[in-house]
Amino acid sequence: MQRKRIIIEGIVQGVGFRPFVYQAARRAGVCGWVLNDSRGVTIEAEGEGGRLEAFLRALREELPPLASISRLEWSDIPVVGEGAFVIRQSQSLATRSAQVSPDTFVCDDCLAELFEPADRRFRYPFINCTNCGPRYTIVTGIPYDRPQTTMADFPMCERCRAEYDDPASRRFHAQPNACPDCGPALTLLDSRGEPVSVADPLASSVELLRAGRILAVKGLGGYHLAADACNDAALAELRRRKVRDEKPFALMSFDESRVERYALFDETERRLLRGVERPIVLLRQKPGGPISPLVAPRNRYFGVMLPYTPLHYLLLEQGFLALVMTSANLSDEPIAFQDAEARERLGAIADYFLVHNRRIHTRTDDSIARVMGGKALLLRRSRGYVPRGVFLPESQPSVLALGAELKNTVCLTQENRAYLSQHVGDLKNQQVYGSFQGTIAHLREILQLEPAVVAHDLHPDYLSSRYAEQLEGVTRVAVQHHHAHLASCLAENGVRGEAIGVIFDGIGYGTDGRIWGGEFLVGGFAGYRRAGHFRYVPMPGGDAATREPFRMALAYLHQAFGRDLPDLELVRQTPERDLKLLLQMIEKGINSPLTSSCGRLFDAVAALAEVRRTVSYEGQAALELEMAIEGKGEAEAYPVRVVEEEGMLIFDQAGLIRALCADLQAGASTSLVSARFHRGLAALILDVCRRLRQQTGLQDVALSGGVFQNRFLTEASLALLEADGFTVHTHSLVPPNDGGLALGQAVIAGRLAVS
Structure with missing residues (x-):
């Protein structure tokens, strides 16, 4: 008999990992326990040598769909003679490094139940399990357990609790688990925010969209403005109200077969479109298609996404070729995500609101991607990808990097991982700046990091630079804009040495006080020269x-x-x-x-x-x-x-x-x-x-x-x-634009901190 303590880090909370460990232990015939802690998952497993080897092999090779392991270590400890394997209550440790899962699309099993008339969750817009559903946007703290999510507002009914406690259930320890008897519910509101008396808010919303109305729809990380993508009049009105003359709108279709009627895509683009992250993917327009030309004026591409929530599927199933699903805001404002704020900001844009009573804790916009050079490239890294860590070429001190003025994101590093935030936006907008401050506070909270080094852009007038100046007790590092771009690309690709940097953009403050943007650099993390x-x-x-x-x-x-x-x-x-x-x-x-x-x-x-x-x-x-x-x-x-x-x-x-x-x-x-x-x-x-x-x-x-x-x-x-x-x-997981700048700032400041 042997006993091992196993430490696992990565995306292992909120993804069905403990149930997976429990079931793997039962199959292998080992005893012990598993629990969530502030670093990830800790296991103690006891059994004969061959059984423990089979158990460890399962941990490495048979992961749940949404899980990923960044560290797996074990050590021998004394045998205690346990007779069963159990899931223990979560623990909080002094050091937190647990990685929260991104929000993910509704899985095939839940989708089958959603459209099964005999299922008790038939057409329930908030169906989920351990393999899918809301994560980052509802998490208020770690370890990831229901009390530290916005689902704490919804005590489970007896049937949901039985599923939650049943190791054989797909909903075993699924924190957002709910049903029509105990979970969130939909409400239809008019443009003033007053409830509309209808028998079925969802069916009424579908009829309103068919009639050319504009709806504000509450989703995972914020509100969308929705309209029929084939209705010229509705889209012209949406552009007028949103003050968005020509910038393309995003589309959402029920499935690939509908997308094929108006867009062209190859196999790589298909995989990106169908991925668990469900980004908006730029696809070539099919000539003569039925989509309104007002969706993407003077553009050969559509931004298309497939549904990622049950509510989206239910809205789209009723025959729409596509719905415009654009961020609910006025131009340059952040996406609306709090209910009172949404009603105030969107009342002059939306004819109606389709809302629910599950709180969104963290504002998160849709990600945008395209295929370039045969591989996926993120243009906006947000929902579905955040807060997944980016592995760095080497460990470094913890750094907070504040990003740029436009397309702002922030970044926190912990050892050899960098956690880029969701897309924040243009900091010149006061509401975006407030979101910037809230994003920093939330990342610090869930990672429990108080970095002593803060990196910011060299430009002294950027609001992110001014924010850094207000922080006390930290070492501030000003990083030249284009050096940060170079370092971002090198860090993403795991390049430790120097390279030739071809850095082309619109605006970046240069060391000579001029506006740079067509730059050829030579260097790496430790420094650069403008060649x-x-x-x-x-x-x-x-x-x-x-x-x-x-x-x-x-x-x-x-x-x-x-x-x-x-x-x-x-x-x-x-x-x-x-x-x-x-x-x-x-x-x-x-x-x-x-x-x-x-x-x-x-x-x-x-x-x-x-x-x-x-x-x-x-x-x-x-x-x-x-x-x-x-x-x-x-x-x-x-x-x-x-x-x-x-x-x-x-x-x-x-x-x-x-x-x-x-x-x-x-x-x-x-x-x-x-x-x-x-x-x-x-x-x-x-x-x-x-x-x-x-x-x-x-x-x-x-x-x-x-x-x-x-x-x-x-x-x-x-x-x-x-x-x-x-x-x-080239870039792939991190945008080449200023949305990836914080990563470069972080690794440059991290290198300076140890030199």
């Missing part, structure tokens, strides 16, 4: 130039031609008075900060090609410029000229702009101009990386920054670099 960049150009009007790309077009024209501007549609359409004023601002440097931004070059080219003179959302010009490329975009690259100045490699854009203008004057199509521009940037990346390889001997290249959300540019660059022998690292 090259795009030649600086003025941004006439500062931030106004990001909203009005035609301003950047004039700046690049002036750089390439001086005052002798070419005869282009953009120049002809700009009023003489405005043209004169903007040229004076450019020449005299009046409210025209200098930038090396690749994003601003995209804006300029989009304006020159008459794709987009002004924008209504961030990144719109670049997106629509990419969308203008037809077919495979086979075209000769525009010429790129790289010069060396004071030891720095400088991309001089003037030659590219002159060639592009010549094409436009010759009547070239927008598709050709866009394809040649994209291929020119890919050629530039190869050219500079070759030069830096000769200088440094480095073969590793990291592509990061928001520009590398662009599929055409990323895949073209990958093909050129890999054909030339480079090892190329």
